Amino acid sequence: GRGLRGSKSQVSCFSRVGLVSEREADIELLSGAADFFCTKEYSCGCESDGSWPDVSFPLLQEGMPQTLSSTSMFTPCSFSPHLHTSKEDEQGGLIFQDGNLTSASLDALIQHLIPTTDYYPEKAYIFTFLLSSRLFIEPHELLSRVCHKCIEQQRLDDPVLDKARIRKFGPKILQLLTEWTETFPYDFQEERMIGHLKDMIHRIAPCDEAYWKKMNQLLQTLNQKLATLSHGQEGIVKINAAVSDKLVAFKSKPPSIQREILSVCSDPYTLAQQLTHVELERLSHIGPEEFVQAFVHKDPLDGTKPCFSDQKTSNLEAYVKWFNRLCYLVATEICMPAKKKQRAQVIEFFIDVARECFNIGNFNSLMAIISGMNMSPVSRLKKTWSKVKTAKFFILELHHFSSQIVIPFFSLLIKDIYFLNEGCANRLPNGHVNFEKFLELAKQVGEFITWKQVECPFEQDANIIHYLHTAPIFTEDGKTVQSLITENVSLYHCQLTS
Structure with missing residues (x-):
């Protein structure tokens, strides 16, 4: 034990x-x-x-x-000892020891979080970095940088979007945003976080109408969760007030x-x-x-x-x-x-x-x-x-x-x-x-x-x-x-x- x-x-x-x-x-x-x-x-x-x-x-x-x-739950056994990378090992500033990621610059870790058309970070890495990154960068700033890099790498500012590319990238960025909202919903109490999330989905939605539906589902689930959590917090405040009186x-x-x-x-x-x-x-x-x-x-x-x-x-x-x-x-x-x-x-x-x-x-x-x-x-x-x-x-x-x-x-x-x-x-x-x-x-x-x-x-x-x-x-x-x-x-x- x-x-x-x-x-x-x-x-x-x-x-x-x-x-x-x-x-x-x-x-x-x-x-x-x-x-x-x-x-x-x-x-x-x-x-x-x-x-x-x-x-x-x-x-x-x-x-x-x-x-x-649940496959979405983070348990000790879900943490793989190897966070696999290939090119990032030498080019992205990620330091490995015996195949395990041990250290890196903050920029390299942010880059490693960002999905591409053919890459998606491991669940253990996503949770670990989203949990610990707030010691170095506030969540709204992290999401802003992630969205900005996605826009650059996937050329989402181009007048004509590459729909084939976006259809490969879209599900991955949606999955990342979904995992973030499910595991750290309190981060999205800030309007800036919701703004970054909506902006990213608005950029990929023209390539597939399904992305609009996904965004609405994501926001609805998030709002319900935040409402439940807020109700629980209010209940605790009322209880504490009653206890103080007694x-x-x-x-x-x-x-x-x-x-x-x-x-x-x-x-x-x-x-x-x-x-x-x-x-x-x-x-x-x-x-x-x-x-x-x-x-x-x-x-x-x-x-x-x-x-x-x-x-x-x-x-x-x-x-x-x-x-x-x-x-x-x-x-x-x-x-x-x-x-x-x-x-x-x-x-x-x-x-x-x-x-x-x-x-x-x-x-x-x-x-x-x-x-x-x-x-x-x-x-x-x-x-x-x-x-x-x-x-x-x-x-x-x-x-x-x-x-x-x-x-x-x-x-x-x-x-x-x-x-x-x-x-x-x-x-x-x-x-x-x-x-x-x-x-x-x-x-x-x-x-x-x-x-x-x-x-x-x-x-x-x-x-x-x-x-x-x-x-x-x-x-x-x-x-x-x-x-x-x-x-x-x-x-x-x-x-x-x-």
């Missing part, structure tokens, strides 16, 4: 968790599981050292979320909170399903380019301005905030009840939810629940933990596993990309783009594209999802205050009865 962002090694790590009988072991278990995934050693995409046992997986369970299979800030004694998770949903499997709905909904809005834009630095060959005036990472940030919210919600729900028995019941409930998340393949919610239970206001409740049935602690059956990871532990994916970005330069000393680095980056982001297109078969429960999004949560100080209050109240009652 490579990378541990949803690999067999990650599953093996959790499968080693067994029955524990001591409270200290409980805390160590939670802490160890969280710490394991946050260590730099295991977050850089390095090979497993073989210390974790291999796990064999049965067939995918019926009714579980399934990853889509946040509970503590100065001394926290006010009472009327509802608890067990009054909304008492079935762990149902809650795990609804958490999976939320995870997949949030994932679907994240554009692959956000992973690059999150780590944008000023291009050393351009001393005037960074490549982006603002970092367009709102969906990525919203997903990270969701993880943090779930951590705090778990801690809040545990700290709220006044009696030890009730708090222990909530802990046992979340242990069951975590197990169901694991069985589904929802590792992000699983780790959020673990992190919430491992927060100090929760871990310090020794009398509460003494009431927890330790037999519930992560008895994970291998035969329950699904054969595909559905939702990875997202923080680990971010760490992988961060360390790759920090550990390798974007440009080589000769000014060439370090394409070898960006091919590795594209592999990691390609995995994410596969994950976020998972189909969720579970029925949605609006009431539960609304609660997950809007239930008041304690602040950091609030959790500590409530923890101290509940523990001291329990101690006081013990003293009265003794």
Whole structure:
């Protein structure tokens, strides 16, 4: 298993968790599981050292979320080790090592993206370059240069067009534009991008009426996708506004909170399903380019301005905030009840939810629940933990596993990309783009594209999802205050009865 962002090694790590009988072991278990995934050693995409046992997986369970299979999807196996070129190797400034494209000038890489009558770039190259090029050139400028070179090379400005040539070239440029709009739709929120796209198709359309129809279909599909994404973003903004209105800030004694998770949903499997709905909904809005834009630095060959005036990472940030919210919600729900028995019941409930998340393949919610239970206001409740049935602690059956990871532990994916970005330069000393680095980056982001297109078969429960999004949560100080209050109240009652 490579990378541990949803690999067999990650599953093996959790499968080693067994029955524990001591409270200290409980805390160590939670802490160890969280710490394991946050260590730099295991977050850089390095090979497993073989210390974790291999796990064999049965067939995918019926009714579980399934990853889509599509030729347009970018998965690690779709990246060919050889990006074939012939003349470009010597004439286009592309540098190869053992048949692999490792570096090139930005101009050479742009030229390599442009289709001709008898050439079309590999899918892996298109994705890698469109993903990474935004570190050096803005998308609208890249598309402008691509269109300009196409006009020159195919002589689209000539008074009389060579229809035979255009009929060979037309389908290829349409395919490139289609792949761009499908994979990076947020790029086309800019009017300049739409303008370049329309201009190119208008130039080739006189040679074949079918190109007009293709353009209309492309634009219609793009508009629908952007409308869906925009609607999702607006929904997240509304949710965040509602949460801000309900946040509970503590100065001394926290006010009472009327509802608890067990009054909304008492079935762990149902809650795990609804958490999976939320995870997949949030994932679907994240554009692959956000992973690059999150780590944008000023291009050393351009001393005037960074490549982006603002970092367009709102969906990525919203997903990270969701993880943090779930951590705090778990801690809040545990700290709220006044009696030890009730708090222990909530802990046992979340242990069951975590197990169901694991069985589904929802590792992000699983780790959020673990992190919430491992927060100090929760871990310090020794009398509460003494009431927890330790037999519930992560008895994970291998035969329950699904054969595909559905939702990875997202923080680990971010760490992988961060360390790759920090550990390798974007440009080589000769000014060439370090394409070898960006091919590795594209592999990691390609995995994410596969994950976020998972189909969720579970029925949605609006009431539960609304609660997950809007239930008041304690602040950091609030959790500590409530923890101290509940523990001291329990101690006081013990003293009265003794």
